[in-house]
Amino acid sequence: xxxxxxxxxxxxxxxxxxxxxxxxxxxxxxxxxxxxxxxxxxxxxxxxxxxxxxxxxxxxxxxxxxxxxxxxxxxxxxxxxxxxxxxxxxxxxxxxxxxxxxxxxxxxxxxxxxxxxxxxxxxxxxxxxxxxxxxxxxxxxxxxxxxxxxxxxxxxxxxxxxxxxxxxxxxxxxxxxxxxxxxxxxxxxxxxxxxxxxxxxxxxxxxxxxxxxxxxxxxxxxxxxxxxxxxxxxxxxxxxxxxxxxxxxxxxxxxxxxxxxxxxxxxxxxxxxxxxxxxxxxxxxxxxxxxxxxxxxxxxxxxxxxxxxxxxxxxxxxxxxxxxxxxxxxxxxxxxxxxxxxx
Numbered sequence: 001x002x003x004x005x006x007x008x009x010x011x012x013x014x015x016x017x018x019x020x021x022x023x024x025x026x027x028x029x030x031x032x033x034x035x036x037x038x039x040x041x042x043x044x045x046x047x048x049x050x051x052x053x054x055x056x057x058x059x060x061x062x063x064x065x066x067x068x069x070x071x072x073x074x075x076x077x078x079x080x081x082x083x084x085x086x087x088x089x090x091x092x093x094x095x096x097x098x099x100x101x102x103x104x105x106x107x108x109x110x111x112x113x114x115x116x117x118x119x120x121x122x123x124x125x126x127x128x129x130x131x132x133x134x135x136x137x138x139x140x141x142x143x144x145x146x147x148x149x150x151x152x153x154x155x156x157x158x159x160x161x162x163x164x165x166x167x168x169x170x171x172x173x174x175x176x177x178x179x180x181x182x183x184x185x186x187x188x189x190x191x192x193x194x195x196x197x198x199x200x201x202x203x204x205x206x207x208x209x210x211x212x213x214x215x216x217x218x219x220x221x222x223x224x225x226x227x228x229x230x231x232x233x234x235x236x237x238x239x240x241x242x243x244x245x246x247x248x249x250x251x252x253x254x255x256x257x258x259x260x261x262x263x264x265x266x267x268x269x270x271x272x273x274x275x276x277x278x279x280x281x282x283x284x285x286x287x288x289x290x291x292x293x294x295x296x297x298x299x300x301x302x303x304x305x306x307x308x309x310x311x312x313x314x315x316x317x318x319x320x321x322x323x324x325x326x327x328x329x330x331x332x333x334x335x336x337x338x339x340x341x342x343x
Contacts (some may be wrong), residue, residue: 072334095287096203099276104192106277111190120181127177130170134162134341161341167332176325183318190311202275205284206268213261220258223251 104110139157227247234238273282307313 016151048276056133082276088343093287094203094252094284095289096280097199098274099199099203102276103195104175107195110188110191110195113188117181117184117188120177120184124174124181127173129172134160134163135149154293157343159343161339164334164337164338164340169332170331172329176322176329179318179322179325183315183322186311186315186318190315191309196269198217198275199272202268202272203286206265206272207288209261209265209268210286213258214263216258216261220251220254221253223247229309 137157138152139158139159141157143155227244230239230244230247232246234241269284270280273280273284278284
């Protein structure tokens with residue numbers, strides 16, 4: 001009974017020591033800070049340009065708030081700020097910045113969503129073009145009873161007509177198309193920010209599973225070494241068979257836990273590769289910089305300012321502007337157009 005209690009105390013002490021070693025690596029932690037404008041991905045910081053009716057105050061305010069969504073470790077060299085996206089099927093260490101840039105570049109949903117911006121921009125160009133489309137009509141009336149000329153004289157009528165809109169319909173069309181383009185761009189930015197948040201979630205989940213796997217592996221190795229020691233002591237008569245059997249069961253249990261942790265890690269890595277648009281067979285190694293970060297508490301004032309400049313809210317305002325412009329266009333359509341031209 002004394003040997004059994006001592007073995008359990010050894011196992012518990014080893015587990016606690018390993019846990020403390022895994023959680024407190026590298027001693028001090030570096031604070032996660034907001035990187036400068038040039039250190040962030042272009043798709044994150046550079047807001048859509050050429051917005052038709054976007055308020056400049058909202059533009060600058062939201063730009064400052066959007067930068068906070070991508071954390072940058074303070075000990076990261078400046079040379080890593082322009083890291084290229086991770087190439088497909090190339091094994092390398094994947095940092096959180098590389099994961100974000102790769103996701104913004106290769107995520108299939110974002111690639112498809114970016115194509116809609118060109119359609120809305122083309123629609124704005126069409127709306128900005130005045131409908132100058134004159135039409136010509138030629139009419140001939142032969143065999144009529146002409147008072148001048150011979151009986152075979154044929155009368156010809158030529159009309160050149162242009163339709164003119166008098167109720168500023170073109171202005172309303174431009175406003176509607178500009179508001180629609182604003183909505184598309186804000187929705188695109190919202191999708192990019194959600195993509196960044198999802199990338200960070202999947203990355204940190206994989207890092208967490210990797211830490212659990214490493215901890216389970218160390219515990220399994222310690223139990224295997226402890227089993228070897230007790231088997232030698234049993235052969236020398238210094239340990240009982242019951243103690244060896246108990247440690248053997250613990251070793252098998254920790255071995256199974258290590259296999260389960262490895263399976264969970266591979267699942268998390270598969271989800272991360274799928275989100276980044278990488279091949280399922282791509283070999284990636286996660287960087288351990290996330291363990292050195294400190295997460296600052298967000299203040300209430302920052303949350304209020306961020307909620308006021310959310311892209312989905314601004315996209316809803318753009319939809320309201322588009323609806324208002326369409327209403328004005330419908331009201332202007334009640335004014336008849338004027339057709340003018342020589343006859």
